[in-house]
Amino acid sequence: MxxxxxxxxxxxxxxxxxxxxxxxxxxxxxxxxxxxxxxxxxxxxxxxxxxxxxxxxxxxxxxxxxxxxxxxxxxxxxxxxxxxxxMVSRGQRNLKLALFAAIALIVIAAAGYRWGVPLAADAVAARLPTGLAEKTGQETLELLDEHWLKPSRLPGARREALRTQFAALQPPPGQAPAWRLHFRASPQVGANAFALPGGDIILTDELVALARDDREIMAVLAHELGHQHYRHGLRNALQGIIVGAAVTAWLGDISTALAGLSSAVLEARYSREFEQEADIYAARMLQHNNLSPEWLATALQRLEQAHASKAEGTPSLLSSHPHTAERIEALKVHR
Ligand SMILES: [Zn+2]
Known part of the structure; x- marks a missing residue:
């Protein structure tokens, strides 16, 4: 009563x-x-x-x-x-419960960002129509050619020799993604190589000039082939788009967001995990061809020194590969 x-x-x-x-x-x-x-x-x-x-x-x-x-x-x-x-009424009676709910929400949001976004990006990447990756890669290369890259000045014979040398290397068993090698010059960007969605790999004249041994170039290309194998460029760009779409509207209009895929490719920066995956791929590929993974460490060291004064305002894709010091350490394990 x-x-x-x-x-x-x-x-x-x-x-x-x-x-x-x-x-x-x-x-x-x-x-x-x-x-x-x-x-x-x-x-x-x-x-x-x-x-x-x-x-x-x-x-x-x-x-x-x-x-x-x-x-x-x-x-x-x-x-x-x-x-x-x-729930509201019972929760209000208990400040601890309310605080717990707030913290849980933050943890869920953080976990969603950390794991949910990559998972969603991978799910989207797996379901993209075939040809979209290639089309995105081509569009990105056009953007790069317009603003950042110039035609290569390497002699045709030198380019052919490097292409043949890389084609002669066996990818790790069962992991042979399609690739097309493009040569470009870029005083602005400097020594670099990068992978675009769909199989395009760009190598700058400056990197060819920086290397003291062609095996360093092969090691860098093997690393880029690793990015191709794992479709890192596309997955990275999609992560950026998914975060953007989720913020503007609850998974808003993904088709509109996809229209900006090539600029997302340019602005995406590879995560530590993606760099490690590509490094491990490269190390395995080099070993598979009786080459030492040390060649990649050497090339990374040289790139790091060359990029000590980083050009301002270059897109993330064109800035030197991140986390260099710890990656060189990790590669020593593969010796
Ligand atoms: Zn990389």
């Missing part, structure tokens, strides 16, 4: 009543006269959400209202009838 102040909806003067169950009906009994004033099914009444520290309200059908100070008593009374309080 719980005491309540009952307003009948006609008079502004409240009456003290006792609330209790009788034959499955919530019964309002006048304490002074010991008469039953009203009886209702629980589902016909509205239990107002618990807000702040004031009395709780029970709205009766048609008109009438009960004000209950004894919150614990009311909760027990409602529980007797199997009434479940809403």
């Amino acid at each position: 719980v005491e309540a102040r009952y307003f009948d909806g006609r008079s502004s003067r409240p009456r003290t009543v006792l609330l209790d169950w009788q034959d499955g009906l919530l019964t309002l009994r006048d304490t002074a006269e010991n008469t039953i004033l009203r009886q209702h099914l629980l589902q016909d009444m509205e239990v107002a959400e618990e807000l702040g520290h004031g009395p709780r309200l029970l709205r009766l059908p048609e008109s009438g209202l009960c004000e209950i100070e004894d919150r614990a008593g009311l909760a027990a009374l409602l529980e007797q009838a199997g009434h479940r309080e809403s």
Whole structure:
């Protein structure tokens, strides 16, 4: 039994009543006269959400209202009838629970960003129509040619020799992605090589000039082939697009977002995991061809030194490969 102040909806003067169950009906009994004033099914009444520290309200059908100070008593009374309080109401009663919910939300959002976005990107990448990767790669190369790259000045015979040398290397068993090697000059970007979605690999004259041994170039190309094998360029670009789409609208219009895929390729920066995957691929490919993975470490070291003064304003794709020092360390394991 719980005491309540009952307003009948006609008079502004409240009456003290006792609330209790009788034959499955919530019964309002006048304490002074010991008469039953009203009886209702629980589902016909509205239990107002618990807000702040004031009395709780029970709205009766048609008109009438009960004000209950004894919150614990009311909760027990409602529980007797199997009434479940809403999550909101129960949560508000418990600041710890509310705080926990807030922290859980942040953790879920962070986990979604860390693992959900890459998973979603991979799911999209696996379902993209064939040819879209190639088309994106071509568009990206056109963008690069327009703004950043110039035709190669290497003699045709030298280019052919490098292409033949790389073609002669066996990829790791069962991991032979398609590739096309393009030569470009870029005083602005400097020594570099990068993989575009769909199989295009770009090698700059500056990198060819920087290497003291062609095997360093082969090692870098093997690393780029690793990016091709794992479709890193496309997956990276899709991650960026998915985050953008999720922010603007709940997974908004992905087809509109995909229109910006080639610029996303340019702005995406490879994660540490992607670089490691490509390095391991390269190390295995080099070993498979009786070459030391050390060639990649040497090339990375040289690139790091060459990029000590990084050009301002170049797209992420064209900046030197990240995490160089730890990658050189990791490659020593493959010796
Ligand atoms: Zn890389």
